[in-house]
Amino acid sequence: MxxxxxxxxxxxxxxxxxxxxxxxxxxxxxxxxxxxxxxxxxxxxxxxxxxxxxxxxxxxxxxxxxxxxxxxxxxxxxxxxxxxxxxxxxxxxxxxxxxxxxxxxxxxxxxxxxxxxxxxxxLVLRYSPLYRDLRTAQAEGRLGDIVSIEASEHIAPYHGAFFMRDWRRYARYAGPFMLEKCCHDLDLYNGVVGARPRYVASFGGRKSFTPANAPQGTGANDIEVYHRKPSGWMGADKVFDSDADIIDYQTATIEYENGVAMTFHTNLNVPDEFRRFCVIGAKGMAEGDFVRGFFNVHDARTSEKTVSKTYTAPSERSAHYGADEQMAEDVIAHITRGVPLPVSALDAIEAGILALAMDEARNEHKVVDLSPVWARYDALLHGEAQVAASAG
Missing domain, CATH: 3.40.50.720 (NAD(P)-binding Rossmann-like Domain)
Known part of the structure; x- marks a missing residue:
């Protein structure tokens, strides 16, 4: 190829x-x-x-x-x-x-x-073995109707510091942090819910990477962790006094069009990082963690653990828990043989709109109703807006 x-x-x-x-x-x-x-x-x-x-x-x-x-x-x-x-x-x-x-x-x-x-x-996490197993458990009826989701993406200080130093520290270049980093995760749970988000509330800010929390020592060991991940275009050395305009923590609450509720939390300064979810349905519960590499399903009536799996990356070099390798394999198969992919551009747009609504809710301290956004989006996607404009 x-x-x-x-x-x-x-x-x-x-x-x-x-x-x-x-x-x-x-x-x-x-x-x-x-x-x-x-x-x-x-x-x-x-x-x-x-x-x-x-x-x-x-x-x-x-x-x-x-x-x-x-x-x-x-x-x-x-x-x-x-x-x-x-x-x-x-x-x-x-x-x-x-x-x-x-x-x-x-x-x-x-x-x-x-x-x-x-x-x-x-959106590489769609290709991860863990997510595929979650969707399999859901398709097998182990969860029943999805009721609520608790999820998070928490990253280690070395990675959070990278965001404070890289071009991604500016929302004008990257979009807000929820969009730049967490659209992966939001896409996953949109897929599990099977409906669009309707109402969004969110709170957050920057409290860890501030001058008051800068290391007091000046030795290499005191600051090495914050410069471990190299930055590229527009990179800078400042971390705790960075000119970044992104958050370093944020929570959000979402209600989907089908009534499912989700809470989502991100933090850029978590020393023992994790990226986990708990999907609770009427018949069972699925819990997993991409970083710590486990997936469990429990039956709601008996509390029996019906699925128990652990995961390891294919190699030390592997990123995204082996999902990159699967994505490459699937994209090659799609291009060369027309094999369908598990995620689309439309999924990506919907996850992005949710992330952007989270930032709007955070900035304006309000609950965002996405129904007018979906109406405008659908009209443009299906050509209805152009037809209406021509008719007018």
């Missing part, structure tokens, strides 16, 4: 190596990036990045390939997706798919024109 890349950052550099592992014939024919942070990763794996181009248009005109992969900063995604779709290409974009409600509307209109099947998205 041949690909071209717009935005050869750390993520697509790593994915390039994973795709090559899954497909020895995987080839990168070219890339567009003035400062390709992922180049070193490819070189370590003896993978050629292909020809460097100054613009996406020049690369698309010069090369022939099966898939355009987008790993540019989030605020550039919409334009790069548009360029790819207009050129008749199949496009894979990293998450989050876009960075605002307004961009979600624009993307919906774009997909109405070009179809959403040609746009793939890197």
């Amino acid at each position: 041949k690909v071209a890349i717009i935005g050869l950052g750390f993520r697509l550099g790593y994915l390039g190596a994973v795709f090559r592992e899954m497909d020895p014939d995987f080839e990168i024919v070219g890339y567009v990036d003035p400062n390709p942070a992922g180049l070193e990763t490819l070189q370590k794996d003896n993978i050629s990045p292909g020809t460097s181009y100054e613009t996406p248009e020049a690369m698309i005109a010069a090369e022939t390939f099966d898939l355009l992969m987008i790993g540019s900063p989030n605020f550039m995604h919409l334009d790069h997706i548009r360029i790819g779709l207009e050129a008749g290409l199949t496009v894979f974009t990293e998450k989050p798919i876009v960075t605002s409600i307004e961009e979600s509307y624009k993307l919906a209109a774009l997909l109405n024109t070009y179809g959403h099947d040609r746009l793939l998205v890197g």
